[in-house]
Amino acid sequence: MKARLLRLSDQLRESYWFVPTIMAVGAMLLALAMIYIDSHFGSEWMDGLLWLYAARPDGARSLLSSIGGSMIGVAGTTFSVTIAAVVYASGQYGPRLLSNFMSDRGNQVTLGTFIATFVYSMIVLRTIRSPGESGVDTLAFVPQLAVLVAMILVLCSIAVLIFFIHHVPMRIHINSVIEQVGERLIVEIDNRFPVFVGEPREEAHDDPGIPPAFRLDAPVEAYARRTVVRSKDTGYIQLIDEDRLIQTAAKHDLVVRLQYQSGDFAHHGSVLAEAWPAEQLDEDVVKALRGAFALGSRRTALQDLRFLIDELVEIAARALSPGVNDPFTANSCLDWLGAALSDLARRDLPSRLRADEDDALRVIAHPISFAGFVDQAFGALAQYASADMIAGKRFLDAIGDVALSCDDPNRIATLRLQVEAFKELAGGSLAGANLLAVQDRADQLLLALAEPDYQRRLRDSPAWLGGTA
Template identity: 60%
Template sequence: MRSTLLKLADDLQGSYWFLPSIMVLAAIALAAGMIFADTHAVSGWMDGLPWLYAARPNGARQVLSVISSSMITVAGTVFSVTIAAVVYASGQYGPRLLSNFMSDRGNQVTLGTFIATFVYCLLILRTIRSADEAGAQGGFVPNLALLVGVALALCSIAVLIFFIHHVPRQLHINRVVEDVGDRLLAGIRRRYPDFIGAAAPDRAGDDEPPPIPTAFRLDASAADAANRALIAAPSTGYLQVVEDEALMAFAREHDLVLRLQHQPGDFIQEGRTIVEAWPPERYDEASAASVTKAFAVGSRRTALQDLRFLIDELVEIAGRALSPGVNDPFTALTCLDWLGAACSDLARRQLPPPLRMDADGALRVITHPVTFETYMERGFGALAQYCAGDMVAALGFIRALGAVSLGCDDPGRLRLIGDHGERLVDLARPRLAGFNLEQVILRAAQLRAALAEPDYKRRLRDSAAWFGGTG
């Protein structure tokens, strides 16, 4: 159930109609409240302020008519500008970044402000009546409501000025990359809150791992491998949320071991196995709904639990920037800086083991192994082929690896960082030549030599000339 709510909240945040709809409902409630206040003589204090008091119904109608007509016109313009910005972002940065612009609060509030002001003025306008109108029991001008309408118009002008500033700022490539990088860092801190000590492995503690059921082992016989229950995916799409607590509670309640076949971000197909349960005799088909409710499936990948998605966005922006048609290595450097910051943060953190135990130490859930190598390969491994053909990008690539090293204390992870530098050199040899290739080889060798020393962090910090990319 919680996974469904998380998916719903993410869908609403990324929708372009939800927040404006809430603001329209608020405008309707405000209009009703202002009319109630005016009909109960709450606006009597305005009698002594002639410049606030609109005594003539025709004048009040004209004011509200001008405000409402201008608001709906500007709302249409705002919508057109937003669509144009979305189309530009899709073509320039990649279609996966569309959700970032659609979920932008500034655009949603701007559209909602103009539509809400229009609806408010429209509702107030229909209550104004002259004394000589047919069926009218005396004239009525809601002065307090009219004053609020003028105030909303002034606020709308301020919002329009903000929108004119906000749209080009949001389309600036550094702002786009910063938004992705900030969400990636926040996701890392949220999913992996625990830090590791010096030379700590990915698996917490030194205890022996619990035995894995024979049915789940790679060397299991055909008969043993068949001794497990298969739970099918509820629908087709991308796995967005996995409710770990619900799966753990279910496995503990039924004394089962569950093995997940997929992780958030994977594409699953209805009817295909998503979870395996052992022993099968303790699992019944009536309980399948309890398991499948722990998974939320949607039409697109999201960053709710899928850090790989955000890394892929940085890789996509950098890859497009380094394409022959764009040839913008400095945008790639910006992506490498944020990717280096994210991997440096990951290097300091304890990643959860794939074997999840309950409070009694019994194995309950087996997940996909998520390691530091997984994220490094997803980011730097994917970008190496693009950076290898450009000296500026290649040097930035090595500099980013150095930044990751400064946050790392594990020898195995340090070797992995050095290996990525060597892979870049291997890819650069057939694509670069002369001075450009020599510089890349030199920087990679300097990184490898520094990582081989016990005081590698000091050496990297002292090598500011090459580490900072200025030498």
């Protein structure tokens, strides 16, 4: 249930109807409150203010009708401009970035402001009465305070319109798009590591806590004690309820091995997880374990760091395509990827073995490795950056920045492999002076990474520090 609620919350955040609906309902309540105050306390208080005067029924109707008509027209224009900007941005930068623009709070509040002003004006307009309108003895009624609030809402709408005109071009600027994705990636890294599903355990090569049924050399009789949890839906795994898995496994004394991670695609009948021992499970337990997985039609950034990395890689790859040929946009993506992986390099990644509060093994998850993230970012982008000298040099600079944050020899070895592979790719894609420039930068980086004091060498090298493309 928690996984589905979190997915629903994310869907509401990306919808164009939720915030405007809330603001429209608020406008209705505000209109009713102002009408109530006017009907019970009157408008005599306005006579003491020189800069205010009471409106007549015909004038109030004309004013509110103009406000309502103009607001719904501006709301339609705002929506059209927003859709046009979204279509342009998704076509230029990638369709997976569509959700980033849909979730923009500024656009939602702008649309909601105009709709709320329209709704408010229509409700107040309905209460205005002229003398004798509904009968001979009917008195005139003009909610003066409500009309004054309508004027204030118009001024607020004008201010919001000015903000919107400034906000849209700024929002679709490529640097702003990259910054938003990069900042969210860094925030998610900070939120997720080192804390992950359950409490991490120290993992040995042959951890005795792992049940025999989950070992590679599991005997047939041990394998038979596993029970599979199959998916009843088809789509991308958007979220895994970590707490529910741990609590369910602890309650029924189970060990659960996950077959998928957030961002993977699963179809109807896919094995989401395996649980041991089989005799501890019944249909209710299987249903509870299945309920920890929330599937949808697309990947999201709720728990999927790889999705955010892929967004930056996609923008960079499009920028380096022959039809666009914009290496400086790719450089911006590489800068943010380097910043994110530098932050990740300073963190301890959790073991794939997750324990409960009593230090009992409960979940065996997919291994999370620094090498996997490096390959997801630099490995996927290497084939594109290796064909451009400007992007190629920045690619190596980004790896060098990550190396400055590494203290683990295994992680440095991973970076060395990426540099060597990139140098080989560049040899097949570049020629002449461009190839020499990239190979020289790669050789400098490899030479520094081969030394124990590689961080000092990178910081002190004038050629390295002064050679940023």
